Amino acid sequence: MLIERVSGAGSSNIDFKIFTEEDMKEATNGYDVSRILGQRGQGTVYKGILPNNSIVAIKKTRLGDNNQVEQFINEVLVLSQINHRNVVKLLGCCLETEVPLLVYEFISGGSLFDHLHGSLFASSLTWEHRLEIAIEVAGAIAYLHSGASIPIIHLDIKTENILLDENLTAKVADFGASNMPMDKEQLTTMVQGTLGYLDPEYYTTWLLNEKSDVYSFGVVLMELISGQKALCFERPETSKHLVSYFVLATKENRLHEIIDDQVLNEDNQREIHEAARVAVECTRPKGEERPRMIEVAAELETLRAKTTKHNWLDQYPEENEHLLGSNIVSAPGHTSSRGYDNKKNVARFDIEAGR
Incomplete structure (x- = not known):
């Protein structure tokens, strides 16, 4: 039935494969505990090695949880519609096991949450890294909303995901x-999302829509800027929620107090403040x-272009005179899958390049 539903939805993932139970056992060495990558409310993720030696991530849902099975079906249906370089690729699934299994491409670097808040990663993400991550995530969500064959609302954008x-x-x-959704403007749903990232309108309307993803992304952007968690009960009462803490600091012109010390310097203050403005608008x-x-x-793309151009001018000051009379938008050598309309200042998304 699942295969019929995927076929009926017009899957764009032509490499989707159905694995056998034996494939999964061999890949995970009998679901050995040493292969566990992580355990969350939805189940356990194992590191798998296929016969061709390619490494994959295998998600095993919890036994006896019908809601998790529904989410499994939903994830297959959704990811079968997506082929984008900034969305994790679903390689296939296994339907022979007692609980269904999903097989994904293996992503080796951990989650953004791990990098910002975990203890496993000693090196800090630079501002350039953080801005690039924000651009890639924003582009992926924009693709889901506007570029996919069927509009998709993620509903659980957060640094862990x-x-x-x-x-x-x-x-x-x-x-x-x-x-x-059939109606992409809004939909009624059960409680979804994560505290700290959940659209506040949901508490009064019981509705979620594309703007709910925008809100969640705004929280992620605040985390990238501040290095602080979306929700932290160790902070004072007025600042437990990062959004209220961040917005108040912005209004009172003391944003510098919560910008991550590891990224702030004289050269990027303006860019970080511009990104903070975008985060506030999103939330x-x-x-x-x-x-x-x-x-x-x-x-965010425009902000990166300005930053790249600024850095290039600093590196090659002798070229300033030539640039003053030109229409150059971004620095030579900088490439992007998205171009610019210099008059409208709007990115033109090349959907095919994004896949």
């Missing part, structure tokens, strides 16, 4: 809570006042 590979390239993961209480993700991605 953003994986980083060995090159710190971001991959949006965990689509179990996602929706492919406005009313969804209708938030920008669309494609607009957010465009603003």
Whole structure:
């Protein structure tokens, strides 16, 4: 039945494979505990090695949890529609086991949460790394909302669901809570999302829509800027929620107090403050006042272009005179899958290049 539903949805993932139970046992060495990558509420993720020696991640849902099975089906249906370099790729599934298994590409660098808040990663992400991650995640969400064959709302954007590979390239993961609504403007749903990232409008309207993802992304952007968790009960009462803490600091012109000391310097203050403005816009209480993700991605792309150009001018000051009379938008040698409309300052997303 699942295969029929995937076929009926018009899967764009032509490499999707159905694995046997024996394939999964061999890949995980009998689900050996040494192969466990992580355990969360949705189940256990194992490191798997296929016969061709390729490494994969295998997610095993909890036994006897019908809701998790539904999320499994939902994730297969959603990810079968997506082929984007900043979305974790679903390689296949196994339907022979007592609980269903999902097989993903293996992302070796851990989650963004691990890099920002964990103890496993000693080296700090630079501001350039953080801005690039924000751009990649924003572009992926914009693609889900506007570029996928069927509009997709993720509904659980958070730093734990953003994986980083060995090159710190971001991959949006965990689509179990996602929706492919018939009416893309809004939908009624059961409680989804994570405290600290959940759209505040949900508490009064019981509705989630594309602007809910915008809110969650705004929280992620605040984490990238501040290095602080979205929700922390160790902070004072007025600052437990990062959004309220961040917005108040911005209003009172003391944003410098919460910017991560490991990234702030004289050269990037302006860029970080611009990114902070975008984060605040994304987390406005009313969804209708938030920008669309494609607009957010465009603003961050423009910010990177300005930063790259500024750095290039500092490196090659003798070229300033030539640049003053030109229409150059980004520095020579800088390439991107997204171009710019210099008059409208809006990114033009090349969907094919993003896949």
